[in-house]
Amino acid sequence: MNQSDACLTGSVAGTSSNLDAAVALFHSLSDSARLAIVRRLADGEARVVDLVGELGLAQSTVSAHVACLRDCGLVIGRPEGRQVFYSLTRPELLDLLASAETLLAATGNTVALCPTYGTRSRTGAPVDTEDTRR
Template identity: 85%
Template sequence: MAMNKADGCLSAPGTSSLDAAVALFHSLSDSTRLAIVRRLADGEARVVDLIGELGLAQSTVSAHVACLRDCGLVIGRPEGRQMFYSLTRPELMDLLASAETLLAATGNTVALCPNYGTRARRVATIDNEESPR
């Protein structure tokens, strides 16, 4: 890790702290990954536990857990033939609590955002379904 002289933050060589923040928020931008993080805030879980609680396919859950693990937000603890996943940093829950406070303070107006809000996601989904493959 190298010290970024502009802001005093640690960052990987060749990346800025802004790049790292973008990657962090991008890793949390998927509803499935966010649901997994919220579930793991309650304690460790196996993929099979997450499948049952989230009602998603094993491949979907495994892919999202792998993404969170690759981002350093989740760690696996092997026990026999099973892997128990947990959050690597409790500060992640502080971040999510701050986000919930911000959403409450703004009346969830971010949901109206033309680029990332709920309507924009619906339009993008419809466009993808209607486009020829």
Template identity: 80%
Template sequence: MNKEGACLTGSTATNSSNLDAAVALFHSLSDPARLAIVGRLAEGEARVVDLTGKLGLAQSTVSAHVACLRDCGLVTGRPEGRQMFYSLTHPELLDVLASAETLLAATGTTVALCPNYGTRARTGATIDSKESLR
């Protein structure tokens, strides 16, 4: 439910826009690099150079992902001299991630085995009918 008490799965026009916003939120977090950036920023503010060192990604890649998160309203920048320090805009995002971790622990590997979005879908691997689904 959102803060107005409306369920995100409703079918009215208002709930449709809530659903669209939820889809955009989860899509913004669906990239491994963006999720890693959010995880690092959960520890405190950081510059792009700090993020590149931590994530092992090119500066341009990190900058593009930070811009995406900033455009989504999840990250904000604080200028200090010629540097920009980024931080999470809303601490509630940490609650969402904690809930996701709880859900992942409860479902085990089920999400990873999802044929559309799981690990195998990203790598193009197929499940052999004789393979165990541990």
């Protein structure tokens, strides 16, 4: 499965199509590189070369993630000569990001400490269960 396919999967057997679409949306934003690209595009359009320089990612990585976001309908490209300027397709995505930031601020470190999806789960560091109960 390539990166573009990854943002279109995530369907769970027996769930409604609305739930499947929500899972696909959140999955498309669950990668740190894709989320960084979306956050950068929230400030205005950019070319892949701009994103490479600003985010410090490889060109192939940025291109693959922009393609995924484009395939998911979250990003659109505007060709200008030999260049393509990417931007967010929907202003509602900014509202979603703002809501996520509000939720993260309200819950403190609880999400970061999650043993399944938290920051420590990716590093292999043990999770302090005392911290997760607060």
